[in-house]
Amino acid sequence: MHNHHRRRLIGFAIVGILLFLLSNRVGVLRLYQGSTVSMYVIAIGSIVLLTGFSGQISLGNGAFMALGAYIAVLLQTYLSLPLVLTFFVAVLGAAFFGLILGVAAARLSGPYLAGTTLALAVALPSLVNQFPVLGGEQGLMFNAGSAPEWLGEVSRFKWLFWISTLAAIIACIGIQNILKSRYGRTWKAVRSNSTAAELSGISSARSKVLAFVISAGIAGLAGVVLALTAGTVAPGAFPLSLSFAIITGAVIAGISSLLPGSVVGAVVLVGMSQLVGTFTSRFQMGDILAENLKELIVSALLILAVVFTPNGPGEKIRAMREHRKHHSHGGVR
Amino acid sequence: MMRLNRSKKAITLTALAASVALVATMVPAQASTDKVGVTSKTIKLGISQPTTGPASAGYNKVAPAMNSYFKYVNDNGGINGRKIELIIKNDGYVVQRAVNESAALVDEGVFALVGSLGTANNTAVAEFLDLKSTGLPSLFVNTGFSGFSVKKDYPTMFSLFPSYYMEAKIFSEYIKKNFPGKKVGVIYQADDFGVDALAGLAQGGITLTEKIAYASLSQGTPSVGQSWITKLKTANVEVVIFYGVPSAVAAALRTAAALAYKPQWIVTSVGSDYTTLTGLGVTNAMLDGVVTGSFLPAPTDDADPYVKLFKTIHTKYGTGAFDSNILTGMNTAMMTANAIKAAGPNLTRSGLIRAIETKGRTFASASLTPPTYSTTSHAGYAGFWLAQINSSGVMVPESGKYKVYTTDAGKGAVKVSTYKRPAMPAKGLPK
Numbered sequence: 001m002h003n004h005h006r007r008r009l010i011g012f013a014i015v016g017i018l019l020f021l022l023s024n025r026v027g028v029l030r031l032y033q034g035s036t037v038s039m040y041v042i043a044i045g046s047i048v049l050l051t052g053f054s055g056q057i058s059l060g061n062g063a064f065m066a067l068g069a070y071i072a073v074l075l076q077t078y079l080s081l082p083l084v085l086t087f088f089v090a091v092l093g094a095a096f097f098g099l100i101l102g103v104a105a106a107r108l109s110g111p112y113l114a115g116t117t118l119a120l121a122v123a124l125p126s127l128v129n130q131f132p133v134l135g136g137e138q139g140l141m142f143n144a145g146s147a148p149e150w151l152g153e154v155s156r157f158k159w160l161f162w163i164s165t166l167a168a169i170i171a172c173i174g175i176q177n178i179l180k181s182r183y184g185r186t187w188k189a190v191r192s193n194s195t196a197a198e199l200s201g202i203s204s205a206r207s208k209v210l211a212f213v214i215s216a217g218i219a220g221l222a223g224v225v226l227a228l229t230a231g232t233v234a235p236g237a238f239p240l241s242l243s244f245a246i247i248t249g250a251v252i253a254g255i256s257s258l259l260p261g262s263v264v265g266a267v268v269l270v271g272m273s274q275l276v277g278t279f280t281s282r283f284q285m286g287d288i289l290a291e292n293l294k295e296l297i298v299s300a301l302l303i304l305a306v307v308f309t310p311n312g313p314g315e316k317i318r319a320m321r322e323h324r325k326h327h328s329h330g331g332v333r
Numbered sequence: 334m335m336r337l338n339r340s341k342k343a344i345t346l347t348a349l350a351a352s353v354a355l356v357a358t359m360v361p362a363q364a365s366t367d368k369v370g371v372t373s374k375t376i377k378l379g380i381s382q383p384t385t386g387p388a389s390a391g392y393n394k395v396a397p398a399m400n401s402y403f404k405y406v407n408d409n410g411g412i413n414g415r416k417i418e419l420i421i422k423n424d425g426y427v428v429q430r431a432v433n434e435s436a437a438l439v440d441e442g443v444f445a446l447v448g449s450l451g452t453a454n455n456t457a458v459a460e461f462l463d464l465k466s467t468g469l470p471s472l473f474v475n476t477g478f479s480g481f482s483v484k485k486d487y488p489t490m491f492s493l494f495p496s497y498y499m500e501a502k503i504f505s506e507y508i509k510k511n512f513p514g515k516k517v518g519v520i521y522q523a524d525d526f527g528v529d530a531l532a533g534l535a536q537g538g539i540t541l542t543e544k545i546a547y548a549s550l551s552q553g554t555p556s557v558g559q560s561w562i563t564k565l566k567t568a569n570v571e572v573v574i575f576y577g578v579p580s581a582v583a584a585a586l587r588t589a590a591a592l593a594y595k596p597q598w599i600v601t602s603v604g605s606d607y608t609t610l611t612g613l614g615v616t617n618a619m620l621d622g623v624v625t626g627s628f629l630p631a632p633t634d635d636a637d638p639y640v641k642l643f644k645t646i647h648t649k650y651g652t653g654a655f656d657s658n659i660l661t662g663m664n665t666a667m668m669t670a671n672a673i674k675a676a677g678p679n680l681t682r683s684g685l686i687r688a689i690e691t692k693g694r695t696f697a698s699a700s701l702t703p704p705t706y707s708t709t710s711h712a713g714y715a716g717f718w719l720a721q722i723n724s725s726g727v728m729v730p731e732s733g734k735y736k737v738y739t740t741d742a743g744k745g746a747v748k749v750s751t752y753k754r755p756a757m758p759a760k761g762l763p764k
Contacts (some may be wrong), residue, residue: 017336024619027436027439027440028436028439028440028462029433029436029437029439029440030440031436031611032432032433032436032461033433036433129548136523136546137524137546137547137548137549137551138453138523138525138528155463155467156460156461156462156463157436160461190705229429229432230428230429230432230457230461231428231432231457232428232457234428235548236427236428236548236549237429289387290423291386291423291425328556
């Protein structure tokens with residue numbers, strides 16, 4: 001088991017080092033896209049944990065992202081807290097709000113929970129405008145600072161990429177550990193059959209609330225990273241479409257696949273706009289079409305994925321592979 | 334055991350993919366960035382602006398118009414033998430996309446950004462692309478936010494339009510003279526765009542009965558006009574100043590007509606283009622009497638040599654009806670061509686900036702007020718003439734002919750300008 005754990009960490013370290021080397025080789029656009037991918041990886045991770053494992057549907061994780069971002073920016077603006085601390089407090093703060101909603105959520109399920117979280121995602125941005133301390137529509141500036149001097153000259157984009165990638169790696173390690181722990185197994189048990197789980201002594205409500213809290217905290221972290229890539233925290237950065245985008249990203253690559261699922265989903269979300277843009281400009285189709293085509297493709301992907309492979313294509317492929325592999329000794333997932 | 338294998342495989346795959354990406358993206362290190370985007374035959378420029386989205390109406394004609402003028406210059410031999418290539422990116426007026434598209438422009442190796450649109454967008458781009466230390470010029474930004482002319486904060490940026498602050502000061506004088514004692518209200522975009530204007534109105538000594546702030550892009554929401562007009566009507570506001578993009582202005586004018594509310598409208602120069610507004614469902618009757626400002630001649634003024642030339646260029650290289658957006662775009666492009674010419678045959682980024690600082694005041698352009706660039710200030714034009722739009726949509730100058738007011742970025746008074754625009758250089762090409 002320990003061996004297990006160590007190997008995983010080494011794997012993450014290798015990926016981290018490779019990304020670091022890569023960051024010195026690519027242009028600013030790739031760095032910026034990389035930061036956005038990291039943000040999506042974390043956000044999708046929060047959905048994988050909540051929906052893929054605990055079986056709860058949230059359409060409002062964008063709202064928890066907003067909460068995390070606002071907590072971080074307020075700490076920086078009014079208390080001048082260092083960046084690292086704003087990350088920590090933002091995650092805890094978002095998790096706390098997750099706890100409040102999670103207690104209510106434990107009584108709701110399926111469409112009712114989806115509706116409640118949707119309402120949160122719709123209401124939060126407009127609510128923000130009511131409090132001048134939050135900077136209104138223009139929002140508050142959020143500064144990622146610059147790299148320490150001993151690192152030499154580091155561009156803003158590279159610094160941003162490092163921070164967001166590190167955050168994504170740490171989040172993935174954390175989420176993976178939780179999913180592989182007793183809690184992860186409990187969530188799966190409750191998701192598969194809550195009655196059976198309760199009969200084996202698991203409190204289904206408590207397990208759901210816990211998943212909700214952790215998922216909210218992770219979403220909060222994604223929010224802080226998003227705020228860094230935008231340079232400001234404003235209500236406009238957290239539209240409803242953000243919540244939908246991360247769900248699409250999670251479904252595309254398999255709703256219960258953290259790795260590589262969340263990375264694939266994030267790359268698809270970020271890469272799609274560039275691909276469509278290149279395609280439409282190559283064929284001179286005009287920007288208005290390009291704009292709509294992108295949205296259309298993302299939505300179509302979500303619908304197709306759900307229709308043909310309810311847990312996402314990634315899941316289906318994996319299931320098929322495992323089925324083949326374990327067929328001989330009757331392995332059941 | 335099964336799980337272990339899987340995660341091992343995932344890691345190996347990821348590592349492999351990353352290494353491939355690493356090798357694939359190896360690029361030789363760049364020695365100096367001062368000459369990026371310039372060859373002996375070409376100069377690559379880039380612009381980020383809204384081609385689509387709620388703010389795009391009208392503004393999406395500016396970049397193509399710039400391109401038309403550059404093509405005209407290219408067909409006349411280019412500048413110092415170099416042809417100008419303009420890469421146009423669509424950011425939908427959304428801040429993050431502006432950062433993304435501008436980063437893409439840098440990756441494509443542009444020599445300078447030119448005419449990038451939007452106050453909040455330009456602020457974010459300057460911050461992220463770190464214009465200050467990379468030395469990437471961002472010329473003649475398409476916004477009147479006064480902050481961009483402060484050299485200390487934005488050493489590589491140049492404003493072109495007279496600031497919203499100046500415009501608001503000039504509007505203030507007009508209101509005090511023509512509508513003394515009337516109740517004045519303002520609708521403004523709730524970011525630095527509107528805030529700059531509010532500061533100008535405060536400096537101009539205008540008391541505002543009603544201040545309505547709205548979120549950028551929220552004008553796309555159908556009910557938004559209704560809420561503005563109801564508030565203003567209830568407060569009996571008689572003079573309404575508007576600081577917003579054309580689609581927001583259109584929403585207000587249409588709703589006002591529907592609710593039979595007829596105040597004196599005073600609309601910022603960047604929100605009052607006739608063709609754009611009528612394209613958004615505003616009728617001539619709704620526009621009749623609206624007061625606005627401009628630093629360029631009226632787009633209908635065929636007697637003006639610049640307007641005449643720009644119309645010819647537009648007929649040859651562009652599409653759609655000629656309007657103030659196209660006029661603005663061509664003028665920005667002409668200023669850019671002037672700057673490149675002034676920087677000399679050995680074109681560098683730092684040389685370009687120096688050329689505008691030292692020679693920018695003498696650049697020929699259609700503007701009725703002179704540029705005010707210096708080694709200490711990056712402020713562009715410093716004034717407006719005021720016009721009232723008549724029932725056929727023509728901007729009629731306040732006193733029959735262009736009477737240009739000028740003022741400064743501080744507490745200085747509003748004065749009538751004595752500037753005489755020099756004759757247009759031959760064929761409208763940079764001298």
